[in-house]
Amino acid sequence: MKSLELRKHAMTGISYMIPYVCAAGMLMVIGNIFGGHTITDYRAGFSVPDALTTLGGDGLGLLPVFISTFIAYSIADRPGLAPGFLLGLLCKANGFGFLGGLLTGYLGGWVVNYLKRVIRVPAFAEGLVPQMILPLLATILVGIFMEYVVGLPIIALTDGISTLLMSLQGGTSILVLGVILGILSSIDYGGPINKVVFVFVLSLMTQGIGAPIATLISASMIAPFGLTMGYFLSRVLHKNIYSTQEVNALKSAFLMGCCQITEGSYPIILNDLVRITICTGAGAAVDGALTMYWDCASTVPAGGFFALAGISHPELWVTSLLIGSAVFAVLLQFLKRTPLADSDEPETEKELNLDSIKISG
Amino acid sequence: MKIVGITACVAGIAHTYIAREKLIKAAEKAGHAIHLETQGTIGTEYELTGEQIAEADLVVLAVDIKIKGKERFAGKKMIEVPTEVAIHSSNALLKKLEEIAKK
Numbered sequence: 001m002k003s004l005e006l007r008k009h010a011m012t013g014i015s016y017m018i019p020y021v022c023a024a025g026m027l028m029v030i031g032n033i034f035g036g037h038t039i040t041d042y043r044a045g046f047s048v049p050d051a052l053t054t055l056g057g058d059g060l061g062l063l064p065v066f067i068s069t070f071i072a073y074s075i076a077d078r079p080g081l082a083p084g085f086l087l088g089l090l091c092k093a094n095g096f097g098f099l100g101g102l103l104t105g106y107l108g109g110w111v112v113n114y115l116k117r118v119i120r121v122p123a124f125a126e127g128l129v130p131q132m133i134l135p136l137l138a139t140i141l142v143g144i145f146m147e148y149v150v151g152l153p154i155i156a157l158t159d160g161i162s163t164l165l166m167s168l169q170g171g172t173s174i175l176v177l178g179v180i181l182g183i184l185s186s187i188d189y190g191g192p193i194n195k196v197v198f199v200f201v202l203s204l205m206t207q208g209i210g211a212p213i214a215t216l217i218s219a220s221m222i223a224p225f226g227l228t229m230g231y232f233l234s235r236v237l238h239k240n241i242y243s244t245q246e247v248n249a250l251k252s253a254f255l256m257g258c259c260q261i262t263e264g265s266y267p268i269i270l271n272d273l274v275r276i277t278i279c280t281g282a283g284a285a286v287d288g289a290l291t292m293y294w295d296c297a298s299t300v301p302a303g304g305f306f307a308l309a310g311i312s313h314p315e316l317w318v319t320s321l322l323i324g325s326a327v328f329a330v331l332l333q334f335l336k337r338t339p340l341a342d343s344d345e346p347e348t349e350k351e352l353n354l355d356s357i358k359i360s361g
Numbered sequence: 362m363k364i365v366g367i368t369a370c371v372a373g374i375a376h377t378y379i380a381r382e383k384l385i386k387a388a389e390k391a392g393h394a395i396h397l398e399t400q401g402t403i404g405t406e407y408e409l410t411g412e413q414i415a416e417a418d419l420v421v422l423a424v425d426i427k428i429k430g431k432e433r434f435a436g437k438k439m440i441e442v443p444t445e446v447a448i449h450s451s452n453a454l455l456k457k458l459e460e461i462a463k464k
Contacts, residue, residue, distance in 0.1 A: 352453035
């Protein structure tokens with residue numbers, strides 16, 4: 001069997017995605033700096049920063065669509081684009097998030113390739129195969145699978161989390177709640193779990209309980225900040241755990257992180273999803289416990305550092321973010337895989353890795 | 362030997378071009394003619410001409426991602442490696458290419 005080349009397809013998607021994330025993320029950052037707010041009614045009038053913030057936010061919201069489209073394209077070429085796009089929309093609508101988009105990209109691409117091989121039609125209908133039959137069938141098949149096979153456990157999971165959070169509201173120690181909120185807010189990087197927590201803490205905020213939302217804001221920033229701190233720590237320790245590409249990605253990841261935008265960190269996180277997510281969970285747990293313990297309450301639902309004006313005890317809030325990031329950074333030194341050494345040593349050639357060579361023709 | 366090929370990395374801003382330079386250097390050292398196209402984030406540069414491809418004995422692809430225009434090499438012997446191999450082991454890779462071309 002031909003290898004699935006999971007990594008290559010994800011990398012192709014990310015390769016297309018990097019300029020998209022940078023542009024959308026920076027739109028939002030610039031908009032936020034100048035006090036932009038998300039526009040809900042365009043006819044009611046808006047400022048330039050509002051427009052930037054909204055466009056950037058919409059762009060990042062469509063990230064599942066973008067990644068799904070281009071992974072499917074990488075796998076199935078042109079016929080992959082349409083189902084990849086539609087299935088990405090399904091992920092966005094259902095709140096399956098970026099990781100859902102990755103999944104539909106792979107599934108959409110593979111199903112198209114499979115259908116390409118097996119579908120046989122009479123000659124007069126051959127033109128219909130790439131135009132309609134492939135994209136339609138692939139979208140239906142993967143769409144049903146996503147809604148009824150992948151979707152059900154996700155719904156069960158999100159319901160379970162709501163129940164858990166509700167049950168924690170009364171009585172349980174504030175530290176435990178902080179740990180759980182921190183972990184749940186951060187570990188799927190803005191995916192379905194994060195969204196459930198957001199709905200929960202937002203409803204608490206409207207009841208005047210502002211600490212949980214401050215915890216969520218802070219925990220969402222752990223990944224970019226932890227990665228940044230981890231980079232500097234690795235330099236101090238002379239450990240080489242970041243590749244040049246990752247260092248490049250880190251710059252925009254950090255800037256976006258200041259605005260509580262996690263998406264900029266994806267190019268780094270996806271190189272090592274499980275290990276980095278362990279760091280994220282641990283950092284966010286500590287961070288969550290501290291923000292709850294210090295009772296940093298927010299009256300603003302989102303915005304990263306731009307929410308600071310609405311957070312009580314802002315200095316303690318920043319401190320807990322830094323401590324959480326430090327936990328992330330230290331763990332990362334042990335967990336993150338060392339990338340291949342960088343390029344500029346001319347005469348020390350590495351032995352040729354024969355497994356990596358593919359010959360055809 | 363005449364070689365053509367493509368380099369393309371994930372970010373499409375650095376390794377794509379380093380791989381190209383390393384391969385060109387290694388090929389010239391070994392006395393081969395080489396033409397390499399880059400497919401970076403900016404798009405295709407140093408695009409291969411039909412003539413270059415037609416004359417080539419061997420195609421080398423130093424790519425981490427899906428590339429465009431692979432069909433231009435139909436019928437040619439094609440060797441695909443990750444960019445890091447071209448960057449870190451360019452001379453050894455060239456030797457390997459010579460072996461493969463002889464087969």
